[in-house]
Amino acid sequence: MDQAECRVITQEALEDTCGRSGNHSDSSATGLGIRDDNRSDLEKPFTDPGMWQCSICTHENDTSNLSCELCGVLRDLSLYFNNISEAEAGAKRRNKYSGVSVLARSLFAPSSTKSKAIIFSDGSQDNRNATGNKQATMDALHKTYMPSKKCHINIVPFKFDTPSPDDMVTTGLKSSRNFRKEVQIKDSVDATGKKMMDSCILQTEKDTSMDPCTSAEVDKLGGTSSSVPSSNQQSKPKSSKPKIKKPASISEYKPEPWMLQSEDQEMRRQLNLAIVGHVDSGKSTLCGRLLHALGLISQKQMHKYEKEAKEKGKGSFAYAWAMDDSTDERERGITMTVAVKYFDTEKYHVVLLDSPGHKDFVPNMISGATQADAAILVVDASIGSFEAGMGVNGIGQTKEHSQLIRSFGVENLIVAVNKMDMVEHSKDRLFNHLGSFECNGKRKLSDCCFGFSSFVMVQWKLSAEIHRLIAPPHRDVSRPLRLPICDVIASITLGQVAVCGKVEAGGIRAGSKVLVMPSGDLATVKTIERDSSSCNLARAGDNIAVGLQGVDPGHLVSGGVICHPDFPVHVASRLELKILVLEITTPILVGLQFELHIHHARVSASLVKILSLLDQKTGKASKKMPRLLTARQAAVVDVKLDKEVCVEEFSALKALGRAFLRSRGNTVAVGIVTRILDEAKV
Ligand SMILES: Nc1nc2c(ncn2[C@@H]2O[C@H](COP(=O)(O)OP(=O)(O)OP(=O)(O)O)[C@@H](O)[C@H]2O)c(=O)[nH]1
Secondary structure (H helix, E strand, O other): OOOEEEEEEEHHHHHHHHOOOOOOOOOOOOOOOOOOOOHHHHOOOOOOOOEEEOOOOOOEEEOOOOEOOOOOOEOOHHHHOOOHHHHHHHHHHHHHHOOHHHHHHHHHOOOOOOOOOOOOOOOOOOOEOOOOOEOOOOOHHHHHHOOOHHHOOOOOOOOOOOOOHHHHHHHHHHHHHHHHHHHHHHHHHHHHHHHHHHHHHHHHHHHHHOOHHHHHHHHHHOOOOOOOOOOOOOOOOOOOOOOOOOOOOHHHOOOOHHHHHHHOOOOOEEEEEEEEEOOOOOHHHHHHHHHHHOOOOOHHHHHHHHHHHHHOOOHHHOOHHHOOOOHHHHHHOOOOOOEEEEEEOOOEEEEEEEOOOOHHHHHHHHHHHOOOOEEEEEEEOOOOHHHHHOOOOOOOHHHHHHHHHHHOOOOEEEEEEEOHHHHOOOHHHHHHOHHHHOOOOOOOHHHHOEOOOOOOEEOOOOHHHHHHHOOOOOOEOOOOOEEEOOEEEEEOOOEEEEEEEEOOEOEEEOOOEEEEEOOOEEEEEEEEEEOOEEEOEEEOOOEEEEEEEOOOHHHOOOOOEEEOOOOOOEEEEEEEEEEEEOOOOOOEEOOOEEEEEEOOEEEEEEEEEEEEEEOOOOOOEEEEOOOEEOOOOEEEEEEEEEEEEEEOOOOOOHHHOEEEEEEOOEEEEEEEEEEEEEEOOO
């Protein structure tokens, strides 16, 4: 895999462009350091005897913990520094200026408010501002990124190690081919026979589920005209034996002209831009500031946020309130779900995805990050936080997030260095400490396989720079439709049977016929909505909500896939995966029961075989059939799923070929689907 691109921007660069404080005379930071007037009250020590309080997040830890169990900062701050005076100075600065303690206090104080689903505005108002840009409301698109309540589970943060799973498995792909051949020969007769039979069953079901009326309508409308057979065309086989129709090969697929129009220079391409980073690093504040500078948050609205935030004793979160608009998020001062806003640049229609940084909400962060084309990694430059994020004591959320985002295939990363005011805008600190992003054996981000060929300090002229910094994302527009279902929804405009998600390949048009997998139902696309507005078509890369007709709502499930009727997605019950084991303490043994996550699908699975261990440097098989896997090992494994799942081989469609293995609430391995061993009957 090619090295991904990484660029660094500093807070200063941003301020130079935006104006250091805008209309806020007390701003001292990118985000701008609107200070919390009530801070002194909140900062009174409250540590219980026998406990120690983290100087960074204020979490109370048991004395037996050497580092904060929540944010990972060492109890003894001096270990981060060359001398104790530097540590003390850092701690003083933090106490004086940081909003962290306020956040942490609100975060860890017992809350009477029960965590609940976020309620968003209905999106009915037209929020177009003077610039003509549309400020999004929390609409159906937001739901795309909002996992259901059951996803709000506490998990231990991801722990990754070099190289990135994608790279490791890609380099290993070659070496395992020989091994695969052997396995293929053994399995070929059975697998081929089964595959053919499955496709026959699918075809027959399509015949019966086809509604002649809607089919005629589709033909009239053009629908997926060339590809959707009419009911006559789908007449039952004449022979008594079921007619075994070979599944259409992807190479036979010819995209229709309307699908390719997104290549037009005229059109703005959608760019899903995820904002990730350490908890409290200033992601929401940065987003709020960006939207404000772009004129998407009016002066009046900004004053309202400031006033309300101050009244709640959270003055420093005024900009963050533009993103975190639920009561829970505002009260606790943390982002819990992925907040979605939009803005337009010269070339892109940017979907800004402000991800949660808190470890409890990593599943939500994943839900947003899996959709990202590019990301901004916000790094908190302040003393203690930066070191904690980079994992001085082995745990580092900055590193975790960058590795995670890389494993989702994000190749463009902008590193935004925030809170520079906390270190007196010290360029020395920037280069001495943040410089460790660079080479000379001290690389940190390169551990996550982000290359530094384009590691440059840039003046970020906000949206104007984005198209220069981020190469247009690749879209699989010329492949058959694949729309993984993120959520099943209902709304007044879409109707009672609707789904939302990101089109990963091909295109979809109102009036066309689509296949709902894994049920195999044929449905008609009634309506399509993008950014809360109705549209006639959508292409790969678009986040949409789709109203469907002629399908049993019970057959629509999160993790299912809407696809082209003639080119169904694979539905598998057994997979070959190439995995990278994370920092686990208990070895992975054959027979392990775990939870497998592929796009939005989640299924119980078991480890049937460990086919081979891979040498991490060469990617070649170093040992066949090992009995167990330990931390940081790479391997090719055979897994059996309890329930069939819609999937593609990674080589065919990356977004549907990435897998995460979780056991007991922890992610134990990440990997890719290298082969579908057993297709399920549909
Ligand atoms: N001094 C200073 N404080 C900042 C800066 N940027 C953000 N903050 C403060 O940091 C605190 C946390 O900011 P948020 O924007 O909520 O951080 P976040 O990363 O979105 O937090 P989570 O989403 O909960 O992970 C707030 O009090 C901000 O005012 C900065 O550049 N300088």
